[in-house]
Amino acid sequence: MFGYCGKLLYVNLTDGKLEDRELSEADAKKYMGGSALAARILFDMKAYAADPLGADNTIAFMTGPLTGTLVPGSGRFEVAARSPLTGGFGVSSAGGFFGAELKRAGYDGVVITGAAESPVYLWIKDGAAELLPADGLWGKTGSETVRGISEERGEKNCRTACIGPAGENLVRYACVIAGSHNFAGRTGLGAVMGAKKLKAISVKGKAQVELAEKQEFMDIREKILKTLAEDVTAKSYSAYGTAGTMQLGMLVSDVPTKNWRVADWEEGSDKLNGISVAETILSGTKSCYACPIGCKRVVTIPDGPHARENAVGPEYETVASMGTMQLVDDIEAVTAANELCNELGMDTISAGSSIAFLRECLEAGLIGEEETGGRALKWGAAEQTLELLELAARREGPGALLAEGVKRMSEKIGKGSEEFAVHSKGMEAPMHDPRAYHGLALAYATSPRGACHITHADLVAEMGVYTYPEFGVTGGYDTISSKGKAEMVAGSENLGMVAGSAVMCMFVIWPLSMKREVLPALNAATGFGWSMADLVAIGERGWHLQRAFCNMAGMTAADDKVSPRALKPHLEGSPTGLDKVVATMTSFSPPSLPFVKTVANAAVGRIIPVQKNVVKGLGRLLFTKKLSAAEMKKKESPDLEYMLREYYTVRELDREGRARPRKLAELQLADVAETMFPKSEASPAD
Ligand code: SF4
Numbered sequence: 246m247f248g249y250c251g252k253l254l255y256v257n258l259t260d261g262k263l264e265d266r267e268l269s270e271a272d273a274k275k276y277m278g279g280s281a282l283a284a285r286i287l288f289d290m291k292a293y294a295a296d297p298l299g300a301d302n303t304i305a306f307m308t309g310p311l312t313g314t315l316v317p318g319s320g321r322f323e324v325a326a327r328s329p330l331t332g333g334f335g336v337s338s339a340g341g342f343f344g345a346e347l348k349r350a351g352y353d354g355v356v357i358t359g360a361a362e363s364p365v366y367l368w369i370k371d372g373a374a375e376l377l378p379a380d381g382l383w384g385k386t387g388s389e390t391v392r393g394i395s396e397e398r399g400e401k402n403c404r405t406a407c408i409g410p411a412g413e414n415l416v417r418y419a420c421v422i423a424g425s426h427n428f429a430g431r432t433g434l435g436a437v438m439g440a441k442k443l444k445a446i447s448v449k450g451k452a453q454v455e456l457a458e459k460q461e462f463m464d465i466r467e468k469i470l471k472t473l474a475e476d477v478t479a480k481s482y483s484a485y486g487t488a489g490t491m492q493l494g495m496l497v498s499d500v501p502t503k504n505w506r507v508a509d510w511e512e513g514s515d516k517l518n519g520i521s522v523a524e525t526i527l528s529g530t531k532s533c534y535a536c537p538i539g540c541k542r543v544v545t546i547p548d549g550p551h552a553r554e555n556a557v558g559p560e561y562e563t564v565a566s567m568g569t570m571q572l573v574d575d576i577e578a579v580t581a582a583n584e585l586c587n588e589l590g591m592d593t594i595s596a597g598s599s600i601a602f603l604r605e606c607l608e609a610g611l612i613g614e615e616e617t618g619g620r621a622l623k624w625g626a627a628e629q630t631l632e633l634l635e636l637a638a639r640r641e642g643p644g645a646l647l648a649e650g651v652k653r654m655s656e657k658i659g660k661g662s663e664e665f666a667v668h669s670k671g672m673e674a675p676m677h678d679p680r681a682y683h684g685l686a687l688a689y690a691t692s693p694r695g696a697c698h699i700t701h702a703d704l705v706a707e708m709g710v711y712t713y714p715e716f717g718v719t720g721g722y723d724t725i726s727s728k729g730k731a732e733m734v735a736g737s738e739n740l741g742m743v744a745g746s747a748v749m750c751m752f753v754i755w756p757l758s759m760k761r762e763v764l765p766a767l768n769a770a771t772g773f774g775w776s777m778a779d780l781v782a783i784g785e786r787g788w789h790l791q792r793a794f795c796n797m798a799g800m801t802a803a804d805d806k807v808s809p810r811a812l813k814p815h816l817e818g819s820p821t822g823l824d825k826v827v828a829t830m831t832s833f834s835p836p837s838l839p840f841v842k843t844v845a846n847a848a849v850g851r852i853i854p855v856q857k858n859v860v861k862g863l864g865r866l867l868f869t870k871k872l873s874a875a876e877m878k879k880k881e882s883p884d885l886e887y888m889l890r891e892y893y894t895v896r897e898l899d900r901e902g903r904a905r906p907r908k909l910a911e912l913q914l915a916d917v918a919e920t921m922f923p924k925s926e927a928s929p930a931d
Contacts, residue, residue, distance in 0.1 A: 246270055247457035248310035248771035249278070250353045254374055256367060258441050259300055259359030263374050268353050274773055275913065278309030278353060280336055280700075280745030281787030283325035286356055287334070288790055288917065293797035297329035297433075298415055298440040300360035306347065306406065306446060309748035310771050313348035313454045313534075316466055317473060318753030320345040320534025322406075322423070323745055329440075330417045330433035330595070330650055331671040331695045333795035333804075337420070337434055339406070340533035340750060341427030343448065346404035350450030357443065366394060366407075366445040371452070379444035384410060386588035387422035394447045407445035408435040409590025411638040415439050416648040418595030418673070422587065425557055426531050426541040430592040432672060432694050433650075457772025465766045469757060473537055476756040478710065482540035483530070485519030487561035487752075492518050495569075497724075498820045498881075499681035501674070501811075502569040503624060504601040505667050508815035516574040517564040526576065528555055533750065540752060544580055551577040559583040559593075565676035566597025571604070571630055578627030585631060589638035595650055598673035600633050602651045602666055603643065611660045618642035665810040670695035670800065679811050682707045683883040684722065684730040686812060687892055690805045690885060691734065693791035700745060702737035705755050715759050715777050716740045716784070725824050727884040731891035739784030746787055786912045789904050793917045802902030805889055814881040822877050824870045 246268075255264045276282040283305045287293075295301040304326035311319040322344030328335025347355070351372035364379035382390050390407040404424070412419035412435030419435030420428045438444070456462045473479045481489045494500045495514035502510045515521065522542060529543035542558025559567070559579050567582040568574065586593045604622045606612045614621060618636070620643070622629055636644030646654055651673055655666035667674045672695025679686035688703040689696040698704060702718065705711050707730075712720035717736035722729065744754045747767065757763050764780055767773070775783075795804075872880065892898075897908040906918035 246273060246771075247455050248314075249273055250348060250351050250452070252352055254352045254355045254369065256355060256357045256374070256376070257359040258357060258361040258365065258376070258443060261376055263376070273310070273771070274775075275783070276787065277743070277746035277783050278312075279307045279323040279748035280325065280338075281742055281783060281790065282354070282746065283307045283323055283336065284334060284787055284790040284794060287325055287327070288794050288797075290358070292327045293334075293794050295327050297327045297332065297335075298436060300358075300441065302327050302437055302440070303356060303358050304434065304437045304441070305354055305356045307354040307748070308344050308348050309746055310767060311747050311749055313345040314456065314462070314770060315535050316749070316766055317469060317536045317538070318533070318750030319748070320536065321748050321750055322347060322429075323748055324406075324421050324429045324434045326434055326437040327798065328432040328434070328672075328694065329415070329436045333670055333695070333798050333800050334693045334791040335432030335434055335437070336694050336700070336745070336791070337429035337431040338745060338748065339421060339423040339427045339429040340536075341404070341424040342534045343404040343406050343423045343427075344748065345534045346448045346450060348450075348454060349452050350448040351452055355446060357441065360440065361442040364442045364444050366447060367443070368394075368398065368447050370400075370403075370449045372450070382444050383413060386410065387590055388425065388588060390422075390445055391424065394445060398447065398449075400449050403447050403449040405445050405447040408438045408443075409588055409638070411590040411648075412436055412439035414638065414640045414648070416591055416638060416640065417650045417653070418592040418599075419590050420592045422590050425587070427533065428587065428592070430594065431697065433592075435590050454770075456770050458769040462766065462769035465762060465769055469762050469766070470537060472756055472758075472762065473753065478705070478752070478756055479538050482538050482752060485523055486530075486540050486542045486558065488517065488519035488522065488559070488564050490519075491561060491564065492520075494677075494681075496821050496823050497681045498815065499678050500565050500569050501667075501676050501678055503572050503817065504570060504598075504605045504665060505678070505810045506605075506665075506816045508818040508820045510569055510572070510818070513569045513572070513574045517568045517576055517579065519561070522558060522576060526580070527558065536750065536753065538752065546577050546580065549577060551581040553580070553584070556580065556584055557587055562676050563593040563597070566594045567630060570597050570601040570676075571627070572624040573627045573630065574625075575627050578631070582627070582630050582634060585634045589634065591634070591638055594675050595673040596634060596637060596647075597630075598667065599637065599647045599649075599651055599654060600630055602654060602662075603633070603647060605665055606654075606658055606662055609662075611658055611662050616643060616646065663808065665808070667808045667811050668696055669807050670795075670804050672696050674807070674811060675699070677704060679807060679883050680725075680815070680881045682724050683727045683888070684734050686727075686807050686883040686885045687730055687734045687888040688738070689807050690889065691892060692738070693788070693795050696807065699741075699751055700738070701734065701741035702751070702755060703734055706733055706737050711755055713737070713740050713759055716781060725880040727888050730888050731895045734888075734892060735895045738788050739781060742784040742787035743780055746783060782912065786914060789909060789912055789914060790917065792904060793909070793914070793921055796901075796903050796921060800902070802893075802898075802900060805902060807885060812883050812885060814878045819874060820877045820881065822872050822874065824872050824877075824880065
């Protein structure tokens with residue numbers, strides 16, 4: 246089978262049995278790979294009924310048909326299991342080199358069940374796999390583990406996905422570490438590995454991915470490289486990383502600040518953004534396998550308490566979660582917090598959100614200093630953040646509470662704290678504010694994995710940067726209106742599912758044409774001859790499978806929500822009154838054609854000069870509308886109920902939030918409908 250190894254490795258950690266199983270062409274055609282195929286496997290194994298931290302949970306590490314080819318953004322892999330954070334379908338992807346190397350080692354994926362009695366790691370080389378003791382690695386950080394396995398195996402360039410102490414200690418937002426700059430951060434899958442006493446999977450191989458139409462594939466790759474070279478988002482990520490547009494985000498109150506309370510903190514975003522990083526501590530960049538963008542930052546801090554050389558620089562989500570969320574504007578301290586999370590193996594979004602939530606609980610008098618281990622927590626105190634991160638990873642003192650994430654923390658603390666524990670389905674919301682982009686509220690509420698900004702294309706679609714007409718994402722959206730968002734969110738989720746199943750980096754796929762680049766690349770790789778309708782169906786099928794998994798795990802329509810704090814006007818500070826920053830990407834000199842086109846197409850209001858110091862010499866004029874303060878307050882309240890009503894119609898969900906059986910049958914998921922509605926019971930509203 247072209248584009249695939251045609252083989253999955255099944256590992257039972259309880260009895261140590263390893264078994265190769267065929268990946269059928271029928272499954273590859275129907276689910277493609279990655280995220281959707283993982284959903285099929287986990288659904289069939291009834292992982293929705295498993296204890297997320299039990300031996301009965303299944304964890305899958307999956308690649309897709311483009312993984313390991315030379316298409317940019319194709320080095321990723323997806324990890325999936327029942328999430329200990331949400332209780333629903335947990336999935337997260339990481340870049341770097343592990344995904345490509347797993348494929349070179351001969352497998353499309355690894356599916357792991359059971360639990361070992363003592364720590365182990367899985368070693369795969371050139372199609373042969375074995376479980377090896379990891380007692381000596383237990384307790385080690387991410388980089389120590391990667392180095393330790395490499396030395397033990399005598400393989401300099403093996404690629405490792407592992408956990409740090411946080412995963413071992415079952416922190417509910419522990420991540421999977423896939424090298425220095427790469428993490429499957431969300432939904433707590435590191436804790437699933439920890440519960441199974443699986444310290445790592447390490448892979449090495451030299452096989453090449455066989456392509457159906459090699460020359461055609463290489464021609465499409467050239468086309469994709471050209472698109473990326475001209476694309477303003479890709480250029481911005483290359484030059485300034487994912488935090489390059491943070492100041493522009495702050496202009497429209499998109500950057501959560503002080504636990505989602507403050508509307509605008511200009512000083513913070515001026516110091517923490519990617520342009521400032523480039524001017525101060527940036528010492529290099531890094532890229533994932535076969536990617537020309539290189540959005541990863543390498544930083545050097547020459548002296549002071551956080552001095553380090555060529556360390557991992559923080560991405561946007563981290564400068565916000567460890568910076569603005571804590572009112573910390575010290576980029577060096579944020580860099581230290583980032584590295585601590587990386588080494589200990591914790592998702593920076595959830596960890597930062599939990600600490601900000603704890604700070605607010607203490608400030609509001611809902612807890613006393615006995616709950617913080619005697620610490621008088623203060624906003625802006627960076628050293629406290631570092632200390633709390635260590636404690637969370639080891640579940641010591643207040644760390645035991647922090648390790649549970651904001652939903653469980655608020656359930657324990659009570660006293661109305663649920664109002665400002667910002668999450669969906671138990672996963673802490675990422676660092677983009679639904680009050681700036683109303684569709685995000687819907688995307689957070691309906692993502693199967695909980696509040697998520699990256700398994701769909703809502704942000705770039707709603708901003709007006711890109712359209713995906715084949716997926717019903719046609720553009721022209723009003724960012725601060727709740728009208729007409731359902732189709733856009735559903736379409737962008739389906740598109741995200743295709744990216745997660747292909748498996749490709751979202752930053753790479755965003756600027757590409759699905760018709761002229763993505764679909765032809767997939768067909769040249771596999772020879773499957775998928776049509777665009779097939780691609781859309783794969784995306785929709787994958788989403789419904791993950792939704793069905795969540796339903797079977799007990800989730801209903803009542804779980805499609807976002808915490809109130811993120812849906813009401815900010816409590817402190819004033820929004821700038823700008824309703825949008827069209828195409829919030831920095832322009833380059835000379836401006837690229839797509840940038841000019843995007844701005845010209847999306848410009849709807851008058852031209853005003855932007856806030857001082859915003860783009861530092863790059864494109865000082867932006868097209869926006871200026872709203873009055875009263876108008877702005879009104880626009881700061883996304884109408885989630887309204888959007889959900891529209892969305893349920895678009896997705897064909899019943900009142901309980903389940904897909905209607907006829908919809909599942911249409912997606913060739915009749916067996917899923919039978920599981921959800923036993924004895925052919927129709928859905929109540931069907
Ligand atoms: S855009 Fe960044 S995260 Fe995506 S593949 Fe390239 S380097 Fe990796």
